[in-house]
Amino acid sequence: MVAATLTVENHLPADFIASTLRRDVVTGLTAEPKFLPPRWFYDDRGSVLFDEITRLPEYYPTRAERSILRAEAAEIAAASAATSLVELGAGSAEKTHLLLDALRATGSLRTYVPVDVSDGALRTASANLLWDYPGLAVHAVVADFERHLGLLPVDGHRMVALLGGTIGNLAPDTRAQFLGNVRAALRPGETLLLGTDLVKSPDVLLPAYDDASGVTAEFNRNVLNVLNAELGADFRAEAFDHVARWDAEHEWVEMRLRAQQAMRVRIPAVDLTVDLHRGEEIRTEISAKFRRERVAAELDAAGFGLTRWWTDEEGRFGLSLATAR
Secondary structure, three states, X not given: OOOOEEEEEEOXXXXXXXXXXXXXXXXXXOOOOEEOXXXXXXXXXXXXXXXXXXXXXXXXXXXXXXXXHHHHHXXXXXXXXXXXXXXXXXXXXXXXXXXXXXXXXXXXXXXXXXXXXXXXXXXXXXXXXXXXXXXXXXXXXXXXXXXXXXXXXOOOOEEEEEOOOHHHHOOHXXXXXXXXXXXXXXXXXXXXXXXXXXXXXXXXXXXXXOOOXXXXXXXXHHHHHHHHHHHOOOOOHXXXXXXXXXXXXXXXXXXXXXXXXXXXXXXXXXXXXXXXXXXXEEEEEEEEOEOHHHHHHHHHHHOEEXXXXXXXXXXXXXXXXXXXX
């Protein structure tokens, strides 16, 4: 039996995460209205909270996408004809296994390329896979997938996967640029597997971002704890209300933090003082929801053709396979 192999390629400078956080905080908290990018939810505590969110009864996206993959992984593998799976961002172990198992069953799978900004998490997840997939070459890439797609390995016939509805966290212009960059990184005939949460009643959408047990509220406030820990800020997270709002015009859910009172916050690491008035909000996330026609149009504009489309039984989540032209 051929042993699996692990290669780790790091494209990030040592201070990448710290410098990016400082830049994002200065840009977002001096803007009007104020915002923070959702990537800063995920310190150790934030990751634990998000894992808890995915198991809440109100939070359907993870279950819906998993059900599609369970039902359609074999068809995805056959349609993509991929010998290399490139996974952008931290995918759940179960989702990754479903795709790897299906690709291995076709007899074509040779390489798995996980891409993430966390060197430690990437090495741990990759090492765990070596036990399960003898003969698999794991080529881990430490990189920011919004910036470094041109550095992806080019071995084999690739399928790039971006799951979990992560694409919805990007504003439309950023999303268009990202999809264009994915297309530029691929050769004609290679594929993109894309998970998208779908437009539905706010009665279903909003509880997924404002659960009855308050886990999402704690997760949202945790971004302020990250700023306190990493930048010496003096936010009082408990002094902010969690807000989830459906924007019908843009067809996205927004998460915000609303100041309960006027306050002045100091952030020493970036030499910044932030004044907030009572009721002022900091937007912490957008989560765009999609229709099939919109997904097809955005993929087409980026140079892809939509070749397969699947939804869960309730039509809540969409998974698309698109081919680079």
